Every structure is written in C-alpha cells, then in structure tokens.
Amino acid sequence: MAEKTWVRMVTAQTPTNIAVIKYWGKRDETLILPVNDSISVTLDPAHLCTTTTVAVSPSFDQDRMWLNGKEISLSGGRYQNCLREIRARACEVEDKEKGIKIAKKDWEKLHLHVASYNNFPTAAGLASSAAGFACLVFALAKLMNAKEDNSELSAIARQGSGSACRSLFGGFVKWIMGKAEDGSDSLAVQLVDEKHWDELVIIIAVVSSRQKETSSTTGMRDSVETSLLLQHRAKEVVPKRIKQMEEAIKNRDFGSFAQLSCADSNQFHAVCLDTCPPIFYMNGTSHRIISCVEKWNCSEGTPQPLSFVVDFLCEK
Numbered sequence: 001m002a003e004k005t006w007v008r009m010v011t012a013q014t015p016t017n018i019a020v021i022k023y024w025g026k027r028d029e030t031l032i033l034p035v036n037d038s039i040s041v042t043l044d045p046a047h048l049c050t051t052t053t054v055a056v057s058p059s060f061d062q063d064r065m066w067l068n069g070k071e072i073s074l075s076g077g078r079y080q081n082c083l084r085e086i087r088a089r090a091c092e093v094e095d096k097e098k099g100i101k102i103a104k105k106d107w108e109k110l111h112l113h114v115a116s117y118n119n120f121p122t123a124a125g126l127a128s129s130a131a132g133f134a135c136l137v138f139a140l141a142k143l144m145n146a147k148e149d150n151s152e153l154s155a156i157a158r159q160g161s162g163s164a165c166r167s168l169f170g171g172f173v174k175w176i177m178g179k180a181e182d183g184s185d186s187l188a189v190q191l192v193d194e195k196h197w198d199e200l201v202i203i204i205a206v207v208s209s210r211q212k213e214t215s216s217t218t219g220m221r222d223s224v225e226t227s228l229l230l231q232h233r234a235k236e237v238v239p240k241r242i243k244q245m246e247e248a249i250k251n252r253d254f255g256s257f258a259q260l261s262c263a264d265s266n267q268f269h270a271v272c273l274d275t276c277p278p279i280f281y282m283n284g285t286s287h288r289i290i291s292c293v294e295k296w297n298c299s300e301g302t303p304q305p306l307s308f309v310v311d312f313l314c315e316k
C-alpha cells in the first residue's frame with residue numbers, strides 16, 4: 001500500500017522598507033556585513049509587499065521556488081545560506097488533527113516548495129529583495145517551528161539580502177552593523193513601532209519600473225573598491241547621522257528627519273557618482289522631484305516641509 005502523504009503549508013506577508021540612512025557597502029560579501037549602520041521605515045503591508053507560501057511534503061523530491069509565477073533556481077548562495085540556517089534551527093512539528101509528526105532530524109531530508117509574489121516591480125529599486133528574503137525566512141521559520149525571535153531571524157534574512165533584515169519589523173528599524181567576524185551581532189532592532197508616528201505620510205513615486213542597470217550588490221562592491229567618499233561617509237558621517245536620526249524619530253521631529261534623510265539620500269547618490277565606473281541611479285524625473293521638494297521647503301509660508309529619499313529611479 002502507498003505510504004500516506006501530506007503537505008504542510010505556511011503563508012506570510014512582508015512589506016518592503018525604505019532606508020532613510022542608507023546601507024551602501026559591505027565589509028564581508030558572503031555573510032553580508034555592512035560598513036555602516038542604517039535606519040529604515042517599513043511600509044504598510046497593504047501597499048508594497050511580498051506574499052510567500054512555503055510547503056513541505058514527503059512527496060517533494062527537491063527544493064523548488066517560483067517567483068511571480070516563474071520557476072527560479074534556489075542554487076544561489078544567498079538562498080542556500082537562508083535555507084541552511086533555518087533548517088539548522090528547525091524543531092519538531094506535530095499536527096494531531098492531520099496525523100503529521102515531523103521530528104527535528106526529519107527536516108534535513110524533507111524538501112521544500114516556495115511560491116512568492118511581489119505586488120510591485122521586482123529588481124527595479126523598490127527593495128523586492130528586502131521584502132522577499134524577509135518573507136522567505138519568516139515563513140520558513142514558522143513552517144519549521146523555529147523558536148528564534150525576529151531579531152535573530154533578521155540575522156538570517158540579512159544573508160539573503162542586507163536590507164531584508166530590516167523588514168522583519170514594522171515602524172522604524174535600525175540595522176546594527178555589528179563587530180563580530182561571524183556576523184552574529186549584525187542584526188535589526190525595532191526603534192519604534194508603526195503607531196509611534198502614524199501621521200507620517202510616505203509617497204512612493206515610481207518613475208521607472210524597468211530593471212536597473214547596476215544591481216545594488218555590484219554597485220556597492222564597486223563603491224567599496226573605488227570610492228574614497230564611501231570610506232569617509234561610513235567612518236565620519238553615518239555614525240553621527242544615526243544618532244541624530246534616532247533622536248528625530250523618537251521626538252517625531254519632522255524638520256530634522258527631513259533634513260537628515262534628504263542629505264543621506266543625496267550622499268548615497270554622490271558615492272555612486274564617485275564610484276569607478278560611475279553609477280547613475282537617478283533620471284531627469286527624479287532630479288525634478290528633488291528640486292520641487294527643495295523649492296516647496298524653501299518657500300515662505302510652507303505649511304509642512306517635505307522630505308525625499310531616492311533609491312534607484314533609473315531609465316535607459
């Protein structure tokens with residue numbers, strides 16, 4: 001008689017995050033350890049988010065993944081690192097109703113199927129890798145009954161994509177760069193939750209949904225190798241800015257928040273220009289948006305200043 005088969009599934013949803021003090025540059029490319037701390041705001045899950053379903057069954061004969069309906073390879077180091085780290089933390093699962101019992105040691109042999117959808121353009125500068133890897137790690141942790149808290153999970157998601165570690169939390173989140181060589185202290189912590197500053201309105205202007213020409217991974221590698229401005233930024237500028245930004249967020253001081261986030265966004269793009277070969281992530285529309293925000297803030301009687309953060313708004 002054929003052995004009874006079953007499928008255990010978990011679905012999770014994770015929003016993307018936008019950095020207001022940016023991560024740009026790694027000191028370790030395999031473990032994904034950054035050269036500076038960063039701070040981000042996690043978006044409302046109703047808007048830009050990833051939905052990932054992970055399934056395990058004795059009838060699956062290999063690990064497989066579909067992204068936006070298309071099968072992709074899981075053989076890349078980033079996916080393998082996340083899968084390995086979560087499997088190492090898997091615990092026993094028992095579902096008496098369905099008569100399923102998965103012992104801790106069984107997880108090594110069982111295969112996974114993953115289906116993930118982004119409700120926004122993938123690899124276009126809207127941090128799909130952040131929402132994607134955070135969601136994958138979170139869903140796998142639930143599937144495998146891992147007991148780690150979200151900060152511990154963030155250190156695993158970080159090995160998928162650096163910015164992903166910040167999407168494990170809502171509200172404002174700090175990625176502490178850490179000092180340990182094994183990356184164990186490079187993780188995310190929540191500064192304040194989503195209710196702390198709920199009158200803050202975030203507008204996302206997508207000026208292009210094309211895939212960007214230089215990936216963040218390649219771009220930051222080139223910047224680390226060639227930009228002197230990056231070294232200055234990481235050592236001299238960001239540590240002070242992080243403290244000021246934490247203060248601005250704590251006090252809901254929009255004036256300081258806007259000044260710091262605009263300055264940091266501009267410096268990130270300056271580092272890109274200081275890179276050899278130079279990286280251009282902005283286009284004419286992004287420049288015009290920045291000018292409009294600056295003019296609005298400088299005009300007399302402005303009821304409320306605006307802030308801008310530009311990630312990768314590019315177009316051929």
Ligand SMILES: Nc1ncnc2c1ncn2[C@@H]1O[C@H](COP(=O)(O)OP(=O)(O)OP(=O)(O)O)[C@@H](O)[C@H]1O
Binds near residue numbers: 050116124127129311
């Ligand atoms: N939902 C997802 N689940 C797992 N991996 C994903 C998901 N979405 C994207 N990815 C991975 O992230 C890669 C895109 O990352 P990339 O950093 O190039 O762009 P981005 O994250 O959209 O933009 P940004 O430059 O703002 O980080 C994809 O090629 C894929 O490997």
Ligand SMILES: C[C@@](O)(CCOP(=O)(O)OP(=O)(O)O)CC(=O)O
Binds near residue numbers: 022129160161162311
């Ligand atoms: C400009 C950024 O959005 C860069 C994000 O880079 P990624 O996290 O996508 O890079 P990898 O770690 O190589 O996957 C700034 C930020 O989100 O802090």
